[in-house]
Amino acid sequence: MNNHEAPTPINSKFFSKGAIVLSIFTLIGALGYLYRLIYGLGAATNLDNQFPWGIWIAIDVATGVALAAGGFTTAALADIFHRDKYHSLTRPALLTAMLGYTFVVVGLLADLGKYYNVWHPMLPSMWQGNSVLFEVGLCVTIYLTILYIEFFPIVIEKFMGHVKLPGILSKYNSLVESFLRISNRTLYRLLSLFIIAGVVLSCLHQSSLGTLMVIAPYKMHALWYTPILPLLFLLSAVTVGFPMVIFESILSSWSFKLKPEIKTLASIAKYTPILLFCYLSIKVADLAIRNAFGYLGEINIQSFYFILEMVIGVIIPMVILFQRDKRYSIKYLFLSASCIIFGILINRINVFLIAYTPLYSSSFYFPSFIEIVVTIGLMCGLVLIYRFLVIHLPVISIQRVKYKIVSKIPASKSVLEG
Amino acid sequence: MNKDRRKFLKVSTAITASLIPAVSVSSSEECEIDFNDAYGVLVDTTVCIGCRNCEKACNIENNLPEQPQGNFEDKSVFETNRRPDVSAYTVVNPSIDSKLPKYDSYAKIQCMHCNHPACVSACIVGALTKCRHGVVSWDAWKCMGCRYCLVACPFQIPAYEYEEALEPRVMKCTFCYDRIHNDKKPACVESCPVEALTFGKRGELIKLAHSKIESNPNKYYDHVYGEDEIGGTSWIYLASKEFINYDLPKLAEEKIPSLTESIQHGIFKSFLPPLALYGFLGLVMHSMRQEKKKEALDDEQS
The missing domain is CATH 3.30.70.20 (Alpha-Beta Plaits)
Structure with a gap:
């Protein structure tokens, strides 16, 4: 079985054409970020007193957290439920989660008026147990720490046994070496505890992100305002977890010219349509119970976005993935995973922006140029660091067969045979 | 050793006890x-x-x-x-x-x-x-x-x-x-x-x-x-x-705030739900691991 091959650093140069384009976008984003720090939120964004939250919260933070859910769902499946065949997916998923959450924090810092006070929720004297945001903040902080701890063994694996510090630092080689050895032994024993804690913390803050907007009942559009928002957020995060792993696995196989792990990916995709079906059923039941179906008949931006979210993000990928042969096609897997990710993006934008109809606004919020370039820059920066780390650290499990262009082969049979 | 442990327990209980009221104060x-x-x-x-x-x-x-x-x-x-x-x-x-x-x-x-x-x-x-x-x-x-x-x-x-x-x-x-x-x-x-x-x-x-x-x-x-x-x-x-x-x-x-606070306090009722989830997942992890070990053993024997 190829699946059990050990992860290795990818042999590839960093600056491919795509990476250069990404670097340019990252640089522009960084300049936008700098602009915000120097001139303030007013100059950099289109936020005002009516619309205090924009895409930095809806996309960078809320969508970012949801898309990083691959980390905890894969860990739960492979490590807690011991579905060992998925082990090759845990490291890329872990890396995505670690970088995803790191960039959530970076994005959040741009949005905070007083970003230099971001440590305040950690002081017990400022704890505010009634605040949903406090719980989200604390959980994300602890979870991010745990993600770094979970990722540390990968760094240890790379350097243990051959630590070579440059120049004058080389006399500390043995010291660092023994530190790595001790951490390796300790982490090996404690890792399970951290993995479970990571799953629990994820469930807590993924759902609480949904509770955030429950505090604004008079501003939220009825299509999205429901007391079960936390449940919907948790379920949608769990649902997007595996598609995100599939999405990035296929992308990196294309980027690095590797053979996609089609069997593993097809196998993990079998959970997704079931989760989508559950999500769809709860959504429909929720609308029915709250008598909110009528709002779908109204022709406005809200009904359009709601239908967009449900059709592209839920129904289309569900129909595709319920068919076994489609799951074994890279093309369809990628298409449906992209749909689900797009659906999550639209859903989070919907809940935080489209559904948000403040009482006295005469206009509607649309992100500024700076807001957009920062958001794009953050995404590109994340991909670049991901690329850098998988080139240098043992993250991706390579299958030896050279990757041939599969997407052009019609249907799935040929892939199955190959 | 035992003494240290007792001391650790004492300190950690004291810390926990001092933290819990800090959270609940605001509501009371x-x-x-x-x-x-x-x-x-x-x-x-x-x-x-x-x-x-x-x-x-x-x-x-x-x-x-x-x-x-x-x-x-x-x-x-x-x-x-x-x-x-x-x-x-x-x-x-x-x-x-x-x-x-x-x-x-x-x-x-x-x-x-x-x-x-x-x-x-x-x-x-x-x-x-x-x-x-x-x-x-x-x-x-x-x-x-x-x-x-x-x-x-x-x-x-x-x-x-x-x-x-x-x-x-x-x-x-x-x-x-x-x-x-x-x-x-x-x-x-x-x-x-x-x-x-x-x-x-x-x-x-x-x-x-x-x-x-x-x-x-x-x-x-x-x-x-x-x-x-x-x-x-x-x-x-x-x-x-x-x-x-x-x-x-x-x-x-x-x-x-009553709805968000009741959701919030429901989830964190004395930290029981998160702890219960932790315990449950731990149990699953343990039993699955035992099962795999047993399977591996059976494989070897057969």
């Missing part, structure tokens, strides 16, 4: 407020003449800038519907349905100082607090500028200093906290030439409002706005017509 403190005894203001929109003296007094008291129009006597500002912002904690608006050249009535808008403020419940660091006098105030030092209070406020009152790159503030009516602590009336109330604003204990103001309606039922719309809305507000209103004409939104009696 709020419950202790006697809203009848807290301060409030009754705004009688049928009396207000739209002179904007209260706006001027407020800006002077709170060191806010002069309005762009230059003075507070300018009545042309009434042509646009204004909201409180970073340069004005309070604004006076004519009723929406009345038109030029003569407005029939005016309402002063500012922070309502809710009994159960959504902003206080939302604030991540407890920078917003409700004190026993009824004042909802904001602590510049704690605030990290997340603006969740702006999202949560059902009256859309707090304004944010977006233009400040450093130390931006959340700007809203302070209820002249320092003045009322020194037994003085808020600046706006003191400046009102026609006594459209009455400062006092909230319980007595509600009685006063009802007696006004009773003695003059033709003049007043039969409702005291803010008596029950979202659990009550410190600032209450009387009017001759529906309050929506003064941009005071129709709100139910249910306290805004």
Whole structure:
């Protein structure tokens, strides 16, 4: 079985054409970020007193957290439920989660008026147990720490046994070496505890992100305002977890010219349509119970976005993935995973922006140029660091067969045979 | 070894014990407020003449800038519907349905100082607090500028200093906290030439409002706005017509934070649900691991 091959650093140069384009976008984003720090939120964004939250919260933070859910769902499946065949997916998923959450924090810092006070929720004297945001903040902080701890063994694996510090630092080689050895032994024993804690913390803050907007009942559009928002957020995060792993696995196989792990990916995709079906059923039941179906008949931006979210993000990928042969096609897997990710993006934008109809606004919020370039820059920066780390650290499990262009082969049979 | 362990346990219990009250304090403190005894203001929109003296007094008291129009006597500002912002904690608006050249009535808008403020419940660091006098105030030092209070406020009152790159503030009516602590009336109330604003204990103001309606039922719309809305507000209103004409939104009696807080406290009830989930997952992990080991053993034997 190829699946059990050990992860290795990818042999590839960093600056491919795509990476250069990404670097340019990252640089522009960084300049936008700098602009915000120097001139303030007013100059950099289109936020005002009516619309205090924009895409930095809806996309960078809320969508970012949801898309990083691959980390905890894969860990739960492979490590807690011991579905060992998925082990090759845990490291890329872990890396995505670690970088995803790191960039959530970076994005959040741009949005905070007083970003230099971001440590305040950690002081017990400022704890505010009634605040949903406090719980989200604390959980994300602890979870991010745990993600770094979970990722540390990968760094240890790379350097243990051959630590070579440059120049004058080389006399500390043995010291660092023994530190790595001790951490390796300790982490090996404690890792399970951290993995479970990571799953629990994820469930807590993924759902609480949904509770955030429950505090604004008079501003939220009825299509999205429901007391079960936390449940919907948790379920949608769990649902997007595996598609995100599939999405990035296929992308990196294309980027690095590797053979996609089609069997593993097809196998993990079998959970997704079931989760989508559950999500769809709860959504429909929720609308029915709250008598909110009528709002779908109204022709406005809200009904359009709601239908967009449900059709592209839920129904289309569900129909595709319920068919076994489609799951074994890279093309369809990628298409449906992209749909689900797009659906999550639209859903989070919907809940935080489209559904948000403040009482006295005469206009509607649309992100500024700076807001957009920062958001794009953050995404590109994340991909670049991901690329850098998988080139240098043992993250991706390579299958030896050279990757041939599969997407052009019609249907799935040929892939199955190959 | 054993001694160390006991010491560790002792210390950790002490730490835990000292942390738990810190979390629960905020809610219990709020419950202790006697809203009848807290301060409030009754705004009688049928009396207000739209002179904007209260706006001027407020800006002077709170060191806010002069309005762009230059003075507070300018009545042309009434042509646009204004909201409180970073340069004005309070604004006076004519009723929406009345038109030029003569407005029939005016309402002063500012922070309502809710009994159960959504902003206080939302604030991540407890920078917003409700004190026993009824004042909802904001602590510049704690605030990290997340603006969740702006999202949560059902009256859309707090304004944010977006233009400040450093130390931006959340700007809203302070209820002249320092003045009322020194037994003085808020600046706006003191400046009102026609006594459209009455400062006092909230319980007595509600009685006063009802007696006004009773003695003059033709003049007043039969409702005291803010008596029950979202659990009550410190600032209450009387009017001759529906309050929506003064941009005071129709709100139910249910306290805004009650739903989020019950979800929140349900999930964290003595930390049991998270701990239970942790235990459950641990159990699953353990039993699955045993199963795999057994399978591997069986494989070897066969």
